[in-house]
Amino acid sequence: MPVLCSSCAEKRAVLKRPKTAHSLCKECFFWAFEEEVHQTIVSAQLFKHGETVGIGASGGKDSTVLAHVMKVLNERYNYGLKLLLLSVDEGITGYRDDSLETVKRNQQQYELPLKIVSYEELYGWTMDAIVKQVGLKNNCTFCGVFRRQALDRGAMMLKVDKICTGHNADDVAETVLMNVLRGDIARLRRCTAISTASEGEGVVPRCKPLKYAYEKEIVLYAYFKKLDYFSTECIYSPNAYRGHARTFLKDLEAVRPSAIMDVIHSGENLSVREGVKMPVQGTCGRCGYISSQALCKSCVLLEGLNRGLPRLGIGKHHRLHEKILSQQPLTQVEERKLKAVNF
Amino acid sequence: MCQVDEEYNGQLEHRGAPRVSKKCVKCKENTAVLIIRAGDAFCRGCFKDYFIHKFRAMLGKNRVIFPGEKVLLAVSGGPASISMLSQVQEGLSRDAPKKLRFVPGIIYIDDGGASGQSMEERKRAVAQLESVFRATNYHYHIVHLEQVSSLPSSVLEAGSSATEKPETGLSYKAAVDHFIQTRKNQNQHSDLSVENGQSHLSSLSMQEVQNEVTSPITPEHTQALQRLFASVRTLTAKEDLLHTLRQHLILHTARTQGYTKVMMGDSCSRLAIKLLSNISLGRGASLAMDTGFSDPRYGDVVIVRPMRDYSSKEIAYYNRMFDIPSVFIPGLDTKAQDKASIQRLTESFVTKLQTDFPSTVSTIYRTSEKLHTACPPQNTNTQLSAKCLLCVCALDTKLEEFSAYQATLISEQLSQRRGQGPGFTPGGQSQGCETGEGGCCSSAKSVGIHVSCPQCIRLQCLHYCTAGLCTLSVQNINTVLILRCNPPLFGLYKVSKAFHRDAGPC
Numbered sequence: 133m134p135v136l137c138s139s140c141a142e143k144r145a146v147l148k149r150p151k152t153a154h155s156l157c158k159e160c161f162f163w164a165f166e167e168e169v170h171q172t173i174v175s176a177q178l179f180k181h182g183e184t185v186g187i188g189a190s191g192g193k194d195s196t197v198l199a200h201v202m203k204v205l206n207e208r209y210n211y212g213l214k215l216l217l218l219s220v221d222e223g224i225t226g227y228r229d230d231s232l233e234t235v236k237r238n239q240q241q242y243e244l245p246l247k248i249v250s251y252e253e254l255y256g257w258t259m260d261a262i263v264k265q266v267g268l269k270n271n272c273t274f275c276g277v278f279r280r281q282a283l284d285r286g287a288m289m290l291k292v293d294k295i296c297t298g299h300n301a302d303d304v305a306e307t308v309l310m311n312v313l314r315g316d317i318a319r320l321r322r323c324t325a326i327s328t329a330s331e332g333e334g335v336v337p338r339c340k341p342l343k344y345a346y347e348k349e350i351v352l353y354a355y356f357k358k359l360d361y362f363s364t365e366c367i368y369s370p371n372a373y374r375g376h377a378r379t380f381l382k383d384l385e386a387v388r389p390s391a392i393m394d395v396i397h398s399g400e401n402l403s404v405r406e407g408v409k410m411p412v413q414g415t416c417g418r419c420g421y422i423s424s425q426a427l428c429k430s431c432v433l434l435e436g437l438n439r440g441l442p443r444l445g446i447g448k449h450h451r452l453h454e455k456i457l458s459q460q461p462l463t464q465v466e467e468r469k470l471k472a473v474n475f
Numbered sequence: 476m477c478q479v480d481e482e483y484n485g486q487l488e489h490r491g492a493p494r495v496s497k498k499c500v501k502c503k504e505n506t507a508v509l510i511i512r513a514g515d516a517f518c519r520g521c522f523k524d525y526f527i528h529k530f531r532a533m534l535g536k537n538r539v540i541f542p543g544e545k546v547l548l549a550v551s552g553g554p555a556s557i558s559m560l561s562q563v564q565e566g567l568s569r570d571a572p573k574k575l576r577f578v579p580g581i582i583y584i585d586d587g588g589a590s591g592q593s594m595e596e597r598k599r600a601v602a603q604l605e606s607v608f609r610a611t612n613y614h615y616h617i618v619h620l621e622q623v624s625s626l627p628s629s630v631l632e633a634g635s636s637a638t639e640k641p642e643t644g645l646s647y648k649a650a651v652d653h654f655i656q657t658r659k660n661q662n663q664h665s666d667l668s669v670e671n672g673q674s675h676l677s678s679l680s681m682q683e684v685q686n687e688v689t690s691p692i693t694p695e696h697t698q699a700l701q702r703l704f705a706s707v708r709t710l711t712a713k714e715d716l717l718h719t720l721r722q723h724l725i726l727h728t729a730r731t732q733g734y735t736k737v738m739m740g741d742s743c744s745r746l747a748i749k750l751l752s753n754i755s756l757g758r759g760a761s762l763a764m765d766t767g768f769s770d771p772r773y774g775d776v777v778i779v780r781p782m783r784d785y786s787s788k789e790i791a792y793y794n795r796m797f798d799i800p801s802v803f804i805p806g807l808d809t810k811a812q813d814k815a816s817i818q819r820l821t822e823s824f825v826t827k828l829q830t831d832f833p834s835t836v837s838t839i840y841r842t843s844e845k846l847h848t849a850c851p852p853q854n855t856n857t858q859l860s861a862k863c864l865l866c867v868c869a870l871d872t873k874l875e876e877f878s879a880y881q882a883t884l885i886s887e888q889l890s891q892r893r894g895q896g897p898g899f900t901p902g903g904q905s906q907g908c909e910t911g912e913g914g915c916c917s918s919a920k921s922v923g924i925h926v927s928c929p930q931c932i933r934l935q936c937l938h939y940c941t942a943g944l945c946t947l948s949v950q951n952i953n954t955v956l957i958l959r960c961n962p963p964l965f966g967l968y969k970v971s972k973a974f975h976r977d978a979g980p981c
Contacts, residue, residue, distance in 0.1 A: 138891055154890040164889040171885050175877035312754065313828070315838040317845050326877070344882035380824045384755050387817055388711060390883070391755050397879040398759025403847035405763075 139164065147356075150348040150389055158356055165353050169201050169341055170209060176326050178339045179294065181212040186292035186336075188283055189217040189238060189246075191231030193354050194298030196238060196361040198342055202296070203242050216290065217242075220282045221250035222275055223258025224367065231362040241360065249286040251278055255430075257437055263368060266442040272372045273446060274437075277429045281421060287336040294327075299340040302347040302381060305392045308399035310377040317404055318411050324399040335422055346392060501525070509792050513833060519796065526785075526793050530562040533781045534575070537768050540736060540779070541654040542576035547734040548613075549725055550583050552604055552802035556740030558790045559782050561799050563738075564611055577736075581608050581615035582728050584721050588620050588697045589704050589713075590807045603802045616728055621696035623720045626727055710816035714807055715756070729776045737778045741766075744787040744825070746780070747839035752821040761868035763846040772867045786836060 135145045137157035145155035149164075156164065172178075179185060187202060189195040199217065206213050219235045222228050232248065239246040252258050255278060263271045287295050304324060311320040322328075327339035342350065354361055369375065384391040404410075415421065416428035423429070429445065436444030497507045499518035507516030517525060534540055548563060550556040566575035583604055587597035601617055608615040707713050729737050741749070750766045753759070764770045770778035782790070794801060808816060813823045828835045 139889075141892065149890055151886050152890045156890065164886070167889050168882070168886055172877070172882065175881070308754070309751070312751065312839060312842055313835060315842045317842065320842075344879065344886075376824075376828060380820075383814060383820050383824075384817060387814055387820060388709070390757075391817065393879050393883050394757030395755055397757045397883075398754040398762070400878055401760035402762065403760075405845055405847050408845045 147352055150352075150385075151346050151393075153389065162353070162357070165345065165349060166201055166204060166208075168344065170205050172326075172344055173205070173211075173341050176339075178296070178327060178341060179211055179213055182214075183293040184214045184216070184291065186216055186218040186283075186287050186290060186295045187244075188295055188297040189219045189235050190298075191219070191234035191238070191362040192298075193350055193359075193361045193363060194300055194342065194347075196234075196359050197350050197354050198296065198298040199238060199242055199244065200357070200359055202341070203244070215244050216292070217244050217246040218283065218286050218290065218292075218295065219246065219248045220279050220286070221248055221252075222279065223251050223260055225260060227364060227367050228259075230364070234360060234362040237360055247286055247290055249282050249289075251282065254278075254282055254285060255434055257434070259368070262437060265437060265440070268368065268371050270446050271368055272374070274433055275368075277433060281428075281430050283338075284336055284421075292336060295336055295338045296341055297338060298342055300342045300345050300347050300350055301392050301396060302378075304340070304343055304399070305395040306374060306377045306381050308395050309381060310374055313377065314373075317408060320399070320402060321404055321410075324396060344393070344396075508796075511786075511789055511792075522793070523797065526789065527562065527565055529784055530559075530781060531566060531575070533768075533784055534566075537779075539769050539777060540575075540577050543578065543655065544736060545578045545580060545732075545734045546736040546738055547725070547729045547732075548579055548581050548738045549740065550581055550604070550608075551740070552583065552600070552804045553740070554790050554794050554799075554801045555742040555745065555782055555785070555787065557607070557799055557801040558785075558794055559738060559740040560607075560611065561797075562781075579613050580732065580734060581611070581613055582618060582725055583608075583615070584618050584620060584724055586620040586717060586721070586806070587804075588692075588700045589717055590805060590809070591701075592805065600802060600804045607800060607802070616732070618724050618728060619692050619696075620717075620720060620724070621692045621700050623724060624696065624699060626723060710808065710811060711756070711818065714816055714818050717807055726773055726776055735776060737776060739778055739780050740782050741780045742782050742785050742787050742790055743840050744829075744836050746783050746843065747836045748818070748822045748825050750839055750843050751825060752818045755817050755821065762843065764868060766843045767846070783840070 135155050137143050137145045137160050138154045139156055139160035143157035143159070146158055147161060148155050149161065185202070187195065187199050189199055199215075202213075202215055205211065206215060217235065217239055219232060221232060235246065235248075238244075250258075259271070259275055262274050266274065283295055307323045308320065311317075311323060326343050328337050329335070353359075381392065381395070384395075388394075411424035413422055413424055416423040416431055417426050418431045419428060421428045421430070427435075433445040436442055497516045499505050499507045499521050500515055501517060501521040501524075505518035505520070508519050509522065510516050511522075540546060548556075548560055550560055560581070563575070563579055567577075567579070583601075585597055585601055587593075587600070592600075605615070605617070704713055704716070707716055725737055729735070746766045750762060753762055753765055758765065761772075764772050766783075768780055768783060770780075793799070808819050811819050814820055825835060825839075
C-alpha cells in the first residue's frame with residue numbers, strides 16, 4: 133500500500149520531510165519549501181521593492197539553493213528585486229578554485245551577473261599562505277573575518293542595498309551552541325537575528341532568508357531539482373571548534389528532529405542581565421571599517437601576518453592596538469608570546 | 476583556547492609535569508594531596524577550608540536566607556546533595572560568629588516507581604538514607620512519587636510572596652528585620668504559618684506525618700504511575716516529566732510544612748549540562764531561573780542552589796577525603812545509551828569536551844550567570860494568564876514578530892492537507908492554543924493539538940517532532956495534568972480548570 137503525499141493526497145510520496153516527518157510528493161515538497169522561504173521573507177520584511185540584492189554565492193548547496201529560490205520567488209511574487217551573485221575567493225587550492233567553477237556555471241544557468249573578489253587582491257594573502265604561517269588550528273578566524281569584510285567591499289563596489297547569505301537553520305543553531313560554549317554573550321544576543329543592523333554608512337546589511345530551512349531539506353531540494361552544486365568540505369575544517377557543536381547538533385537531531393528549531397527558539401528568547409558589559413560600535417582607526425575596538429579585527433590580523441606574529445589577533449590584544457596604530461615596535465616579551473605557533 | 480577574551484600566559488609553553496612533592500598553593504607549607512582545576516594543589520586542611528568557605532560565601536553573597544527561616548534541603552542521595560547536607564551541618568554547628576542561622580528540614584523523593592525498581596530495592600535505599608538523615612537530627616520527609624496523584628491543583632499556581640521583599644532600596648539588614656517582624660505577627664495570630672494567599676494552598680487533603688515515611692503506597696498507585704510514564708514515549712520526555720513531578724512534590728511539601736526556601740544540590744557540572752539541554756529543549760526563556768542561584772517563580776517558595784560553584788570533581792574528592800557517605804540510587808537514565816535522550820547526550824558531550832578543553836564547564840557557568848535573573852513583578856491578576864501550566868514560567872509564544880515558533884507553525888501547516896488548515900494567516904495571530912476555552916471535550920483542533928475524548932481524556936501533541944510526547948490519561952479530576960511545557964502547548968493552562976468544571980466523563 134503506497135504512502136500518499138500528506139499534502140495533496142493524490143500522488144505517491146517520495147520523501148519524508150526531516151522537519152515535520154510528513155511524507156510528501158516532489159511538487160508539494162518544492163511548494164512547501166519555497167512557501168516557507170517566502171513567508172520568512174515577507175514576515176520579517178527582509179527586502180523592499182526595487183532593491184538591489186547581492187547573493188553570497190560560494191558554489192555550495194546553500195548558496196545554490198538560495199540563488200535558485202530567490203530567482204523563483206522574485207518572479208512568482210514580484211518582489212521587484214535586482215539580483216546578482218557575489219563570490220569570494222579565499223585562495224584555498226583544491227577547494228575554492230573548484231567551487232568557483234560551479235559559481236560561474238550558476239551564473240550562466242540563472243542568468244545573473246557575477247562578481248568575484250579575492251583575498252589576494254584585497255589583503256595580499258591567500259588562505260594557503262595564512263595556514264602556513266598560523267597553523268592548522270586557528271585559521272578559521274582569519275578566513276571568517278576576512279570574508280566578512282570582502283563581502284562588504286564587494287557589495288560596495290557593486291552598489292548593492294543588501295546582501296543575503298545562505299545560512300540555514302543548522303548554522304544558526306550551531307552558532308547559538310558555540311557561543312554558549314565559548315561564553316560569548318554579545319554574539320549570543322545577536323546571532324539569532326535574521327538580518328544585521330542597517331544603520332551606518334559603509335555597512336551593507338546582511339540577511340538570511342534560509343534561516344528556518346533545515347540543511348537536510350536544502351540537500352533534498354537541491355537533489356530533487358537536480359541543481360548544480362559543489363559538495364566538498366573545506367580542507368581545513370576538521371580542526372575547527374565549530375565541529376564539536378556540529379556533531380552535537382547532528383546527534384540532537386537524531387534524537388529529536390525539532391531540536392534544531394528549539395535551539396533557535398531558545399536563542400531568540402535569551403535575555404541578558406542589565407549591567408553586563410557589551411561592546412559599543414565605533415570605527416577602525418586604520419581602515420575606517422566598523423569596529424568595537426580601536427582597530428578592527430582584520431587590521432589586527434593583517435598586522436600580525438605581515439609582521440610574522442601569527443598569534444596577534446588570537447586572544448586579548450586591546451592593549452596593543454595603540455602601539456600598532458602609532459607604529460611603535462613591540463617589546464621582546466610581547467613578540468615572543470605572539471610568535472608561538474602550535475600545529 | 477577558543478574562548479573570547481582569553482589570556483595566554485607564557486606558562487603554556489613551559490608546563491612542567493605535576494610532581495608529587497608539590498607544596499600547597501595556599502599555606503605553602505604542607506604537601507599537597509590533590510589538584511583541582513588546572514594546577515591548584517591543596518593540602519588537606521586548606522582544601523577543607525576552601526570547600527567550606529565557598530559554601531558560606533555563596534550563601535552570603537546572595538543574601539536570600541534569613542535567620543530563623545525554615546529551609547528544606549532536597550536530597551537525592553547523590554554525592555552533591557549529600558555534600559550539601561554535610562555543609563549545612565557544618566555551617567549550623569560552628570561556634571564561629573558567622574554561624575548559619577536557619578532551621579533545616581530534609582526531603583527525599585522516592586521515584587523508584589517510575590524507574591521500575593522493586594519494592595524491596597526501594598525500601599533498602601530508603602532505609603539507608605534514613606540512617607543518614609537520623610544522624611543529622613533534622614526533621615526529614617520521605618515522599619513517594621506515587622503521591623503525585625493526590626496533589627491538589629494549587630501546586631500549579633504561583634503563590635504570592637509571603638514576605639514582600641522589595642527589589643531595591645531595602646538593605647539586607649532591613650529585609651531581615653521585616654521578615655522577623657512578619658513572623659512575629661504570624662505567630663501571634665495562628666499557629667499555622669498561613670497568610671493571605673497561602674491559606675487555600677495549605678488546606679489540603681494530603682496527610683503527612685512529620686519525620687516518618689508517609690502513608691504506605693499501594694501497588695495500584697505504583698501501577699498508575701507506571702502507566703503514566705509508559706504513556707510518554709521518549710526518554711527525554713520521561714526525564715522532563717519526572718523533573719516536573721519532583722518539583723511539584725517538593726513545592727507541595729514546602730508549602731504544607733511551612734518552609735519558605737528550598738535548597739537543591741545542583742553542582743556546577745550538572746548545571747552546565749542542564750543549561751545546554753534546556754537550550755536544546757527550547758527552554759531558552761526560562762534559562763535564568765532554571766540554572767541561576769535563586770528561582771523565584773513560585774512566589775512564596777524560593778529555590779536556591781548553593782552548590783552551583785562546585786565542580787563534581789571537587790565534590791567527589793571532598794566526599795572521599797572526609798568520608799561523607801552517599802547512596803547511589805538508580806534512576807531513569809541509568810545505563811542508558813548516549814543517544815537515548817537529550818539530557819544523556821548533553822551529559823556525554825559536555826564531559827567529553829571538558830577533557831579536551833578544561834574550562835568548558837566554568838565558561839558555561841559564567842554564561843549562565845550573565846543571563847537575566849530578575850523575575851518580572853508578579854502581578855497575579857494580569858500575569859496569571861500568561862504562565863505555563865507546568866513550569867510556571869512566562870510563556871514565550873507570542874506571535875507578534877516573526878520567530879522560530881511561527882516558522883514551526885507555518886511548516887506544520889504547509890505540510891498538511893491543503894485547504895484544511897485552521898485559517899492561519901501568515902504573519903498574523905494564529906488561532907493560538909486556547910483550546911481549553913469552551914470545553915476540554917470538544918475535538919477543537921488548533922495548530923497541532925487535538926483534544927478529544929471519550930472516558931479518559933487523552934491529550935496528544937501532534938507537534939511534528941514530539942509526536943506522542945505527552946500522552947496522558949487523566950482518570951480523575953485530581954490527577955495532575957501533564958503536558959510538555961514548550962510551544963505549542965501553553966494555551967492549555969486553562970484546561971485544568973475546565974476539567975474541574977466538567978467533572979466526570981464527557
